[in-house]
Amino acid sequence: MTDLLALHGVTKRFGGVVATHDISMQVPHGGIVGMIGPNGSGKTTLFNAIVGYHPVDQGSIMFDGRDISRLCVPEIARLGLARTFQQTRVFGNMSCLRNLLVSVPHAREGLAAMCTRQAPEVSARARQMLRFVGLHDHQAQLAAELSFGQRKLLELSMALMSEPRLLLLDEPTAGVNPVMIESLIALLREINARLGVTLLVIEHNMRVISQLADYVYCLAHGELLAQGTPPQILGNREVIDAYLGGAQP
Amino acid sequence: MNPKLRARRRLASDVSITSAAPLSGLALCAGGLGVAMLPWLFASITTQATFLWLMVLFALTWDVTGGQMGYNSFGNIVFFGVGAYVCAIAQRDLGLGYFPGLATGTGLAALAAVGMALVLGPAMLALRGHYFAIGTLGLGIAFADAAAGWDFIGAGSGMALPLFPGAPGSRQHFFYYAMFVLATATLLTLRWLYARPFGLALNAIRDDEDKAEALGLHTTRYKILAWCVCALFLGPAGALTGNLVGFIDPRDLAFSGATFGVWMVVMAILGGKGTLWGPVIGAAIFHLTQELFWTYLLNWQRVALGVLIMVIAVMFPTGIMGWLRQRGARRSSAAGSPVP
Numbered sequence: 001m002t003d004l005l006a007l008h009g010v011t012k013r014f015g016g017v018v019a020t021h022d023i024s025m026q027v028p029h030g031g032i033v034g035m036i037g038p039n040g041s042g043k044t045t046l047f048n049a050i051v052g053y054h055p056v057d058q059g060s061i062m063f064d065g066r067d068i069s070r071l072c073v074p075e076i077a078r079l080g081l082a083r084t085f086q087q088t089r090v091f092g093n094m095s096c097l098r099n100l101l102v103s104v105p106h107a108r109e110g111l112a113a114m115c116t117r118q119a120p121e122v123s124a125r126a127r128q129m130l131r132f133v134g135l136h137d138h139q140a141q142l143a144a145e146l147s148f149g150q151r152k153l154l155e156l157s158m159a160l161m162s163e164p165r166l167l168l169l170d171e172p173t174a175g176v177n178p179v180m181i182e183s184l185i186a187l188l189r190e191i192n193a194r195l196g197v198t199l200l201v202i203e204h205n206m207r208v209i210s211q212l213a214d215y216v217y218c219l220a221h222g223e224l225l226a227q228g229t230p231p232q233i234l235g236n237r238e239v240i241d242a243y244l245g246g247a248q249p
Numbered sequence: 250m251n252p253k254l255r256a257r258r259r260l261a262s263d264v265s266i267t268s269a270a271p272l273s274g275l276a277l278c279a280g281g282l283g284v285a286m287l288p289w290l291f292a293s294i295t296t297q298a299t300f301l302w303l304m305v306l307f308a309l310t311w312d313v314t315g316g317q318m319g320y321n322s323f324g325n326i327v328f329f330g331v332g333a334y335v336c337a338i339a340q341r342d343l344g345l346g347y348f349p350g351l352a353t354g355t356g357l358a359a360l361a362a363v364g365m366a367l368v369l370g371p372a373m374l375a376l377r378g379h380y381f382a383i384g385t386l387g388l389g390i391a392f393a394d395a396a397a398g399w400d401f402i403g404a405g406s407g408m409a410l411p412l413f414p415g416a417p418g419s420r421q422h423f424f425y426y427a428m429f430v431l432a433t434a435t436l437l438t439l440r441w442l443y444a445r446p447f448g449l450a451l452n453a454i455r456d457d458e459d460k461a462e463a464l465g466l467h468t469t470r471y472k473i474l475a476w477c478v479c480a481l482f483l484g485p486a487g488a489l490t491g492n493l494v495g496f497i498d499p500r501d502l503a504f505s506g507a508t509f510g511v512w513m514v515v516m517a518i519l520g521g522k523g524t525l526w527g528p529v530i531g532a533a534i535f536h537l538t539q540e541l542f543w544t545y546l547l548n549w550q551r552v553a554l555g556v557l558i559m560v561i562a563v564m565f566p567t568g569i570m571g572w573l574r575q576r577g578a579r580r581s582s583a584a585g586s587p588v589p
Binding site: 051073074075077078082083085089090091092093094098101102103105106107109111113114115116117118158162 | 442444445447450453455459460463464466470474523
């Protein structure tokens, strides 16, 4: 079976700075793949390259057998590739429910659909999605008034509302309290198992990664440092050095 | 209904304020009757009232991009001016009678304005934030100067429009109703659009355009469509206003960025941008105050207007609708119910 997402030799430069260099990775259908690395190692740059924010300089990005490295952001999103942001982005001056209503898949949307009332099933599904992430009591509340953790959950539910095939999560547990992290991990596993969404997760928290991911890639200085199962990565000397600032070559 | 209760109900609802209570329906009927009878009851202010409907239309159309979509345009006056000139040319050159000429001209004005939005939209709407505001400001100035230098449309000396054929006084009545119908059509169309995915998408673009793109929204298509909606109503408004005044001056009427162009922004902000009724309320208050300034503070009316604009910006940054909502929120929190 082919991989859902496959990167081959992806290089991205900003002027003289090589942000990611010759990175190849595979995300299989239905898997949960983790990506770790110290700050500034190029994880988010790679994410932005995948979703089309910056065109890559070299290499190819294949999504379900199709080259997406030249497409723009909304086109890629409409193929079923959703992402959440490290800084958590929601539509602050809209209610939680309206945040979800606008997040429906836009792939088949024509001019007429913009001016046609949404079917009742859509709002039923939006409410169901809010219940799924535990925000059903907040549906009329403005998204800006939610707590940080609640905004993370809202952003996650928005991504799910768009019926993605692949979900890219940029540090989903950063800034979330430890109790909530547990339920977030359970939720992400459920999304993967029940809804069949493939996940690619950037994470600093090793405990989260080892509980969540089947396979992990580690980046350092824009290059792929190591890859393997979570136990392999946790035992890797180079990874520990990169994180703890050990002797650099 | 108790206004307190109504404010709370509005706050709790997830839909924008479009649901009409029976009482407001009654008020609407009474208001409609008053509006229809106005030219007979207060004949002396018919022209001022016509301009009130124009101001309502200005504020409503500005709010489509400025309030709902977060794109502060200072160039919407371009569509108004293009509409005024296109209609005048059609009336001058097509050789139809007065009313057929006016009807054709108004239709062509709408088409030309929408065409202009389609042509300018892709380039201008690629600018964001302050750059869009500055870019559209330049657009208005460029059009005014171009019109003032083009002999085909009378250049700096402007264009005179054909005389109204009816009895004296009937001209004011005719344009009063025409402008009222146009402003009402604008309000109803926008209300209809805002309750659909179009409204959701505009608000999403306002709150975070990058996020909207990341969700796969056709952001460019929505933005251009929104500007076309503005143009669709501003073009005919220009056509009617040219005929109402009887003379088109390129800088003082058609592309009057410093007056109409700024007023439409001020009115929408005063009433509360991003709401359906805010611009209507803002336009009414602004127009009334302005007429009072003209009447009682002659020679100082521009100064008073400038002070009013400053007071609005400082005291009502979220507009009257925003102020009412905040008050409603404070009251409901004082009553002990959870603040959303």
